[in-house]
Amino acid sequence: MHLRIEFSYNFAIMNNNDLEQLLQDHGIKATANRLIILKALMNSSRPITMQDLTDEIESIDKSNVFRTLSTFREHGLVHVIEACDEGVMYELYRSDSNGPHNDIHPHFHCVVCHKVFCLKGVTVPKLNYPEGFDILEGSFLVNGICPECKA
Amino acid sequence: MHLRIEFSYNFAIMNNNDLEQLLQDHGIKATANRLIILKALMNSSRPITMQDLTDEIESIDKSNVFRTLSTFREHGLVHVIEACDEGVMYELYRSDSNGPHNDIHPHFHCVVCHKVFCLKGVTVPKLNYPEGFDILEGSFLVNGICPECKA
DNA sequence: ATCATTCTGCAACCGGATTGCAAACTCAAG
DNA sequence: CTTGAGTTTGCAATCCGGTTGCAGAATGAT
Ligand SMILES: [Mn+2]
Ligand SMILES: [Mn+2]
Ligand SMILES: [Zn+2]
Ligand SMILES: [Zn+2]
Numbered sequence: 001m002h003l004r005i006e007f008s009y010n011f012a013i014m015n016n017n018d019l020e021q022l023l024q025d026h027g028i029k030a031t032a033n034r035l036i037i038l039k040a041l042m043n044s045s046r047p048i049t050m051q052d053l054t055d056e057i058e059s060i061d062k063s064n065v066f067r068t069l070s071t072f073r074e075h076g077l078v079h080v081i082e083a084c085d086e087g088v089m090y091e092l093y094r095s096d097s098n099g100p101h102n103d104i105h106p107h108f109h110c111v112v113c114h115k116v117f118c119l120k121g122v123t124v125p126k127l128n129y130p131e132g133f134d135i136l137e138g139s140f141l142v143n144g145i146c147p148e149c150k151a
Numbered sequence: 152m153h154l155r156i157e158f159s160y161n162f163a164i165m166n167n168n169d170l171e172q173l174l175q176d177h178g179i180k181a182t183a184n185r186l187i188i189l190k191a192l193m194n195s196s197r198p199i200t201m202q203d204l205t206d207e208i209e210s211i212d213k214s215n216v217f218r219t220l221s222t223f224r225e226h227g228l229v230h231v232i233e234a235c236d237e238g239v240m241y242e243l244y245r246s247d248s249n250g251p252h253n254d255i256h257p258h259f260h261c262v263v264c265h266k267v268f269c270l271k272g273v274t275v276p277k278l279n280y281p282e283g284f285d286i287l288e289g290s291f292l293v294n295g296i297c298p299e300c301k302a
Numbered sequence: 303a304t305c306a307t308t309c310t311g312c313a314a315c316c317g318g319a320t321t322g323c324a325a326a327c328t329c330a331a332g
Numbered sequence: 333c334t335t336g337a338g339t340t341t342g343c344a345a346t347c348c349g350g351t352t353g354c355a356g357a358a359t360g361a362t
Contacts, residue, residue, distance in 0.1 A: 031328090031340065051318080061342045066320070068340095082233045082292075087318075108284055122278050129273060132298030133259055140275075140291050141233075147283030182309065182358090202349080212311045217350070238349075 014042065026075040033060050037068050038077075047081045047089035047107065047116050083109050083116045083141060091118070106140035112149035165193065177226040184211050188219050189228075198232045198240035198258065198267050234260050234267045234292060242269070257291040263300035 014022070019038055020030040028034065037060065040053055050069060054062040069090055072078040081089045086109065106124060108117040124140055165173070170189055171181040179185065191207055192199070201220060205213040220241055223229040232240045237260065257275060259268040275291050 029328090029339080033341075062318090063320080063343080064341055106278065106289075108280075111287065117284075119281065119284075122280060124278065125276055127257070127273050127275065129259075129293070130270065132301065133268075133270075133293075134296040134301060135293050136262065136295045138257075138291065138293040140289060142280070142284075142286050142289035144287045145285040150283065150285060180308080180359090184310075200349095213349090214312080214351080215310055218309085 022077075026072075026077045028071060028075050028077065033064055034068055034071075036060065037065060038072075041072075041078060041090065041092045044091075046118060047083070047091040049087055049089050051087075053090075081107055081116060081139065081141070083107065086114055086116060089116055104137065104139075106142060108146065109141055109143050110146035110149055111143055112145055115146065117146065173228075177223075177228045179222060179226050179228065184215055185219055185222075187211065188216060189223075192223075192229060192241065192243045195242075197269060198234070198242040200238055200240050202238075204241075232258055232267060232290065232292070234258065237265055237267060240267055255288070257293060259297065260292055260294050261297035261300055262294055263296055266297065268297065 016035065019035050019042075023030045023034060023038065036057055037053060040056055041048070044052075050062065050065055053065050053069075054060070057065070069078065072090075073080065076093065078090050078092050081091060083089050104124070106119045106122050108119050109115075110117070119142075124138070127138075129135055167186065170186050170193075174181045174185060174189065187208055188204060188211070191204055195203075201213065201216055204216050204220075205211070208216070220229065223241075224231065227244065229241050229243050232242060234240050255275070257270045257273050259270050260266075261268070270293075275289070280286055
């Protein structure tokens with residue numbers, strides 16, 4: 001179990017070597033499969049399920065997708081979103097070129113199309129918690145209807 | 152599917168008749184099993200899982216616990232918390248004697264003892280969401296270490 | 303008492319998550 | 333280039349919480 005390391009990547013223009021480097025930076029040995037899965041995660045603007053990944057990547061067995069995602073989590077490369085009926089969804093930790101920062105952001109779950117969107121612009125203010133509770137991380141999920149489904 | 156109705160109950164001093172009334176007020180027929188399950192929910196200060204309930208109440212089959220909880224949800228008596236690895240947890244909507252109010256509150260998930268606590272005192276401020284997203288309801292879950300497990 | 307409706311326990315089912323295991327692969331040492 | 337230890341992978345089996353089908357029990361109105 002790694003502590004999350006902050007590098008400054010420009011996620012928009014990553015070639016294969018950059019991806020290998022990204023894995024190495026997190027202490028993960030680069031393999032063909034892991035690069036494929038990493039690319040798929042990187043290409044998705046929204047959190048995705050293991051199911052999504054196994055469907056999209058027909059060449060890799062679901063057990064390997066599962067173990068790869070576990071590895072990525074252990075090494076602080078991805079984290080999970082619990083999205084109600086959608087089950088657990090995965091997304092990359094992204095620190096964009098504006099420099100390292102935690103990219104905690106709320107997520108929006110559309111009850112119609114079941115997609116989960118990242119609300120990157122919405123900042124959650126610090127809350128004051130009761131004494132004695134040590135906070136590690138928070139997650140905020142809102143349910144509703146997305147713009148596409150409303151129209 | 153009911154709209155949630157707000158009554159003013161004093162949850163601290165409810166006898167059997169009060170519980171039957173609570174069910175009736177939500178359009179749920181009172182049965183022996185339902186009263187047992189309702190009591191168990193009421194006695195818990197924290198959200199609990201279906202597993203917790205079936206373990207605690209050995210006289211009722213898990214299928215009935217499941218269907219009862221579904222009924223309670225449909226009628227706006229309980230709601231669910233998605234708590235990471237703990238799965239879905241149930242808690243009563245509580246409007247205490249201070250009068251009707253929504254009792255939306257954040258929840259704290261202890262990664263050590265796996266309990267989920269209600270952070271009743273912590274109010275989540277209104278966030279401003281992007282255009283086009285219609286918000287129905289939000290849930291806030293923080294992970295960390297609880298006072299007991301820290302000691 | 304009768305009958306329609308609802309509730310209940312039991313057992314079976316389900317689907318996603320997880321694991322066991324042997325083959326394939328990697329890579330450093332000889 | 334071989335060898336062998338350690339790692340990764342696919343496949344099949346398993347697990348397990350949630351869910352459902354169904355027949356008998358309970359309910360409640362006529
Ligand atoms: Mn996100
Ligand atoms: Mn609560
Ligand atoms: Zn939608
Ligand atoms: Zn704890």
